[in-house]
Amino acid sequence: MYGKENRKTLKTMTDEKFHILVVDDSGSAQDLIRIYLSRTDIKAAFAENGIQAIQKAKSNPFDLILMDVWLPDIDGIEVCRLLKSDARTKDIPVIFVTVASDKKSLLRGFQAGAVDYITKPFEKEELLARVTTHLRLKRYMEELVIARRKAEESEKLKMAFLSNMSHEIRTPMNSIIGFAELLQDRNLTAKERKEFSDIIISSGEQLLSIIDEILEVSKEEAGELNLFEQQFSLRKFMKELESVFVKRLKDKPVELVVYVPEDAPDMVVADKVRLKQIFDNLLSNAEKFTPEGVIEIGYKLLPKRIPVLEFYVKDTGIGIPKDKQDTIFERFTQVEDNLTQNFTGTGLGLSIVKRLVTFMGGYVSLQSEPGKGSTFTFTLPYKKPSDKTLSTDEKGNKPFFPPDNAWLGKTLLIADDVQQVFAFFRETLKRTGVEMLYAKDGKEALEIYQNHKKEIDVALIDIQMPEVNGLEVAKTIRKQDKSLPLVAQTGLALNIGKEEAEKAGFNDVIYKPIRLDMLVKILKKYLD
Ligand code: ADP
Numbered sequence: 001m002y003g004k005e006n007r008k009t010l011k012t013m014t015d016e017k018f019h020i021l022v023v024d025d026s027g028s029a030q031d032l033i034r035i036y037l038s039r040t041d042i043k044a045a046f047a048e049n050g051i052q053a054i055q056k057a058k059s060n061p062f063d064l065i066l067m068d069v070w071l072p073d074i075d076g077i078e079v080c081r082l083l084k085s086d087a088r089t090k091d092i093p094v095i096f097v098t099v100a101s102d103k104k105s106l107l108r109g110f111q112a113g114a115v116d117y118i119t120k121p122f123e124k125e126e127l128l129a130r131v132t133t134h135l136r137l138k139r140y141m142e143e144l145v146i147a148r149r150k151a152e153e154s155e156k157l158k159m160a161f162l163s164n165m166s167h168e169i170r171t172p173m174n175s176i177i178g179f180a181e182l183l184q185d186r187n188l189t190a191k192e193r194k195e196f197s198d199i200i201i202s203s204g205e206q207l208l209s210i211i212d213e214i215l216e217v218s219k220e221e222a223g224e225l226n227l228f229e230q231q232f233s234l235r236k237f238m239k240e241l242e243s244v245f246v247k248r249l250k251d252k253p254v255e256l257v258v259y260v261p262e263d264a265p266d267m268v269v270a271d272k273v274r275l276k277q278i279f280d281n282l283l284s285n286a287e288k289f290t291p292e293g294v295i296e297i298g299y300k301l302l303p304k305r306i307p308v309l310e311f312y313v314k315d316t317g318i319g320i321p322k323d324k325q326d327t328i329f330e331r332f333t334q335v336e337d338n339l340t341q342n343f344t345g346t347g348l349g350l351s352i353v354k355r356l357v358t359f360m361g362g363y364v365s366l367q368s369e370p371g372k373g374s375t376f377t378f379t380l381p382y383k384k385p386s387d388k389t390l391s392t393d394e395k396g397n398k399p400f401f402p403p404d405n406a407w408l409g410k411t412l413l414i415a416d417d418v419q420q421v422f423a424f425f426r427e428t429l430k431r432t433g434v435e436m437l438y439a440k441d442g443k444e445a446l447e448i449y450q451n452h453k454k455e456i457d458v459a460l461i462d463i464q465m466p467e468v469n470g471l472e473v474a475k476t477i478r479k480q481d482k483s484l485p486l487v488a489q490t491g492l493a494l495n496i497g498k499e500e501a502e503k504a505g506f507n508d509v510i511y512k513p514i515r516l517d518m519l520v521k522i523l524k525k526y527l528d
Pocket of ligand 1: 281289315317318320328345
């Protein structure tokens with residue numbers, strides 16, 4: 001029965017009222033229905049005959065029609081048939097109102113497309129129950145149609161993403177494999193060798209940035225974004241960006257300009273790595289979509305009650321059509337078709353930018369005109385350093401690589417099941433004179449540790465290893481030795497957080513692929 005609870009459910013389904021059309025020539029029937037519906041979410045319009053009903057239905061998106069079978073002009077069943085044959089009205093459910101004895105009409109009514117019937121004289125409860133049920137069904141149907149459309153759309157985007165991704169990965173992969181093969185030729189000149197290895201390095205970096213983007217998205221999805229704030233000089237940061245990007249633009253008629261007003265603050269507290277990631281994404285896009293002209297970057301302080309820094313990346317490139325300006329911030333969305341237009345990219349960059357900026361408490365906006373260029377602006381809360389002491393980052397940097405034989409007499413334990421990783425350490429560090437002990441799994445790492453614990457100065461331990469994993473290795477070593485520096489190495493994909501590694505006893509974590517500067521920086525801490 002239609003009670004209080006039913007009414008509530010109906011209301012919660014939508015904030016809007018339902019609109020129904022009541023087709024009945026009897027004024028008293030109309031009045032009755034008006035009274036019945038008066039304290040519900042249903043609003044009724046009325047038609048007195050078939051022609052009027054059809055006209056009203058065509059011009060208003062009714063949610064339901066309640067139709068008397070006996071009408072003065074056309075018979076209600078015929079009206080229903082006409083409504084069902086018109087695209088504008090065919091989806092409106094029709095409920096017939098008829099006298100109980102008229103079984104024949106009922107059958108014809110269903111054949112004409114009606115969904116239900118009510119017999120006269122009707123009761124309030126029954127009328128409301130039937131009408132409500134069909135309104136609800138119709139709403140569910142509509143929601144299903146929307147959900148299906150969305151699912152299809154996102155499926156299409158995912159497929160486009162996958163095919164695009166395979167293209168994005170294969171391209172640098174081809175260069176890496178191709179040029180690595182070429183490098184094996186003994187007759188190469190030193191210049192060729194340098195050129196080929198440069199290509200391999202830059203393709204590797206390209207591949208890495210694609211993997212980073214995908215990981216970034218999965219981290220966001222797992223809610224694992226975290227910030228690491230430090231204090232640094234923004235002016236210096238902009239200079240560093242400039243020097244990297246000027247190199248990338250060297251073969252293009254595009255000038256890079258950095259503009260920072262005199263009164264803009266310099267020292268800030270922020271997540272430098274994330275800020276760089278945002279700029280990298282925006283600048284890569286600016287570079288990609290600007291065939292010639294100028295790319296300008298800069299920032300200023302917006303003197304609001306809570307002051308914010310406003311950064312921008314402005315280009316004189318191809319611009320973005322108005323209708324695409326919102327959607328490009330969504331994942332996998334690209335204005336052009338990559339394969340035909342020769343633009344590379346995963347369609348993830350801007351979605352990452354938006355999420356990072358939002359996560360850091362700012363917002364992103366875009367101004368763009370096709371053919372003229374685009375300006376991406378984003379804000380971040382301005383946090384001043386609390387005291388004047390500068391972070392280590394700001395102190396004069398010592399030369400980055402230790403001098404030859406600087407670590408002679410020191411011993412490093414390296415545990416990694418992938419032998420190439422060890423080969424990388426061996427080649428990288430051999431000039432320093434450090435002795436390297438290699439363990440191919442966790443068990444061996446513990447054995448070597450037991451036999452050489454007196455000599456080992458630092459242990460670099462991979463987290464994911466067969467037999468005994470890196471966390472277990474660290475825990476076991478920590479039981480005997482509280483002070484040996486333990487450095488975990490891990491692939492980001494494992495999502496082993498710093499905290500987890502620290503809990504197991506590690507002093508530091510470095511992420512693969514291991515960057516030479518990162519590795520040296522950490523080893524210096526313990527070996528210098
Ligand atoms: P992608 O990795 O494909 O560049 P993004 O999310 O970074 O993915 O960008 C999405 C799309 O937005 C791009 O494919 C491009 O169509 C458009 N776009 C982004 N930045 C610019 C820009 N500076 N100028 C013109 N179009 C841009």
